[in-house]
Amino acid sequence: SQQGEEDPQALSIQEGENATMNCSYKTSINNLQWYRQNSGRGLVHLILIRSNEREKHSGRLRVTLDTSKKSSSLLITASRAADTASYFCATDAYTGGFKTIFGAGTRLFVKA
């Protein structure tokens, strides 16, 4: 079963606008990660936030984590056409072994 659920499923914005994607999960986690996947290719790690952190920044990326609500958000500021991709949250949950479980993903389309 999927650990992370993301919304929106798809997002279309203009270049220069901000994009916000949300992820919710069900069980306790040690950390939460965000990955990007360009069409049909491998995933690229964007950022990792640990369960004792509330916010993390990396360049134009800002990630928040609310463990009480079991949710995280990824904000991409000043989006570019090159940001067009699918974005997945991933949690490392212990279920008899540490497993990485990916959310359903948000497909972001940035129009030039």
Place this chain on the structure above:
Amino acid sequence: DTEVTQTPKHLVMGMTNKKSLKCEQHMGHRAMYWYKQKAKKPPELMFVYSYEKLSINESVPSRFSPECPNSSLLNLHLHALQPEDSALYLCASSQDRAGRAYEQYFGPGTRLTVT
């Protein structure tokens, strides 16, 4: 070198064929993974190797057989696959799986079509 390589990039095989997917990394990572990804879906974990030992098998059918010959290589042997096994197969590696989280580095994937 922060690259994970996978071969072949594309593979078409019949249901009676035997083929293998290969994955290689030279980052000194001690954990390696196989994922299966269907179109417009997230990657689904299949297997995890930690220090060359199989540590997680997500109830994958026996027609998929993983192998980790050494710390840099990971193979996925395929035999008697079904058309529904057609998907993108992704390999990844990370520093280790000793109860701590590390970012995973993914290869570009092998697009498998079973006819």
